Amino acid sequence: xxxxxxxxxxxxxxxxxxxxxxWVSFTKSQILGEDEKRSFTPFWNYNFGGFRLKFAMASIMxxxxxLGSFGILERSLPGDVLYSVRSAFHKAQTVLIPEQEKPxxxxxxxxxxxxxxxxxxxKNLAPTIxxxxxxxxxxxxxxxxxxxxxxxxxxxxxxxxxxxxxxxNKLKVESLGFLIGAEKETAEWNTALGKVxxxxxxxxxxxxxxxxxxxxxxxxxxxxxxGKYSExxxxxxxxx
Amino acid sequence: MAxxxxxxxxxxxxxxxxxxxxxxxxxxxxxxxxxICSETFLRGWESFKTQKIDNPQAFLxxxxxxxxxxxxxxxxxxxxxxxxxxxxxxxxxGFEEKIAFDSDLNQVKAALSKLSDDYQTVVVLRYLxxxxxxxxxxxxxxxxxxxxxxxxxxxxxxxNEVNRTA
Numbered sequence: 060x061x062x063x064x065x066x067x068x069x070x071x072x073x074x075x076x077x078x079x080x081x082w083v084s085f086t087k088s089q090i091l092g093e094d095e096k097r098s099f100t101p102f103w104n105y106n107f108g109g110f111r112l113k114f115a116m117a118s119i120m121x122x123x124x125x126l127g128s129f130g131i132l133e134r135s136l137p138g139d140v141l142y143s144v145r146s147a148f149h150k151a152q153t154v155l156i157p158e159q160e161k162p163x164x165x166x167x168x169x170x171x172x173x174x175x176x177x178x179x180x181x182k183n184l185a186p187t188i189x190x191x192x193x194x195x196x197x198x199x200x201x202x203x204x205x206x207x208x209x210x211x212x213x214x215x216x217x218x219x220x221x222x223x224x225x226x227x228n229k230l231k232v233e234s235l236g237f238l239i240g241a242e243k244e245t246a247e248w249n250t251a252l253g254k255v256x257x258x259x260x261x262x263x264x265x266x267x268x269x270x271x272x273x274x275x276x277x278x279x280x281x282x283x284x285x286g287k288y289s290e291x292x293x294x295x296x297x298x299x
Numbered sequence: 300m301a302x303x304x305x306x307x308x309x310x311x312x313x314x315x316x317x318x319x320x321x322x323x324x325x326x327x328x329x330x331x332x333x334x335i336c337s338e339t340f341l342r343g344w345e346s347f348k349t350q351k352i353d354n355p356q357a358f359l360x361x362x363x364x365x366x367x368x369x370x371x372x373x374x375x376x377x378x379x380x381x382x383x384x385x386x387x388x389x390x391x392x393g394f395e396e397k398i399a400f401d402s403d404l405n406q407v408k409a410a411l412s413k414l415s416d417d418y419q420t421v422v423v424l425r426y427l428x429x430x431x432x433x434x435x436x437x438x439x440x441x442x443x444x445x446x447x448x449x450x451x452x453x454x455x456x457x458x459n460e461v462n463r464t465a
Binding site: 060061063066067069070071072073074075076077078082083086087089090091206208262265266267 | 301304305307308309311312315316319320323324332333336337340341344404407408411422423426427454457458461462
């Protein structure tokens with residue numbers, strides 16, 4: 060005859076029942092992941108109180124196409140009269156970029172400046188470098204506002220790719236004999252990128268992970284500790 | 300939406316094992332437990348997106364409980380027949396340990412499956428999941444006093460059932 064106490068302790072032994080970790084993480088990604096695909100809205104379709112950004116974008120794109128068809132702005136290089144107009148046009152476009160895309164967009168602008176320098180190194184060097192530094196600094200600021208754990212992976216991918224391209228372009232320009240500098244801005248950027256990777260790692264540590272994902276996390280942490288933030292993020296994206 | 304998703308992800312991580320266990324002890328197989336458990340969290344997530352859920356734990360238990368009831372109702376199964384056959388995954392390696400583990404726990408599980416839905420719920424939530432009476436009352440939509448009475452009767456019924464089959 061079992062006593063009540065013995066019975067309760069037997070019931071408590073049923074705590075050993077646990078679902079498989081692979082099933083747990085797979086189900087989580089099915090429930091939350093599929094919904095993400097269903098509800099994803101391209102930024103140009105966002106609705107602001109009845110005013111569709113799509114409409115505004117269409118007008119701006121028409122204008123940009125008109126100017127682009129003559130190549131007036133995009134062909135201008137540092138030192139040209141229209142170069143400042145081109146830079147101003149790019150800056151103005153920033154307003155229309157959704158928050159989560161801003162870091163990647165600022166990096167793209169920084170890359171454009173490096174491309175400009177590679178094409179016309181002798182012309183108007185100083186203002187272009189200053190602009191490049193400003194773009195990196197702005198990208199770092201935008202990145203600190205970003206929550207990578209809830210961001211669209213496509214955005215993170217763009218940041219990683221743009222970061223890679225900047226490093227390549229910097230080497231290209233420096234091989235032409237120009238010192239880009241931007242140590243302070245690069246440090247700001249690295250700090251911001253490190254925070255993003257740290258947040259992703261923390262988020263993964265607090266989640267239920269399959270064996271495969273746990274290995275990814277371990278490798279990410281290793282790269283993070285070595286200060287290879289971009290590589291750590293890239294590893295995460297490749298193995299998602 | 301992104302923040303909601305993150306928040307629900309945390310709720311999922313916190314309660315998945317408990318909800319799974321709550322379902323598993325009441326159904327006939329791991330597959331059915333997984334199906335009902337996924338459906339519980341899917342419904343939980345759909346509701347979470349559109350309304351404020353003050354007590355996610357009680358809310359999820361309520362969904363799971365209703366889905367288990369629906370499962371038996373739809374399939375015309377009785378708990379007495381099906382749940383007895385659900386064997387418990389055995390974490391032990393030794394043969395002797397395995398035998399003892401199987402017979403003890405499957406005996407409790409089989410006895411549990413012969414109780415009414417209310418009795419099963421209250422026993423599992425109180426003694427398996429260590430939930431306070433107030434929480435169980437919320438999950439069952441009962442008063443705390445009524446929950447205490449149900450728990451007392453449920454434990455007595457379970458004890459009788461285990462001793463009868465021992």
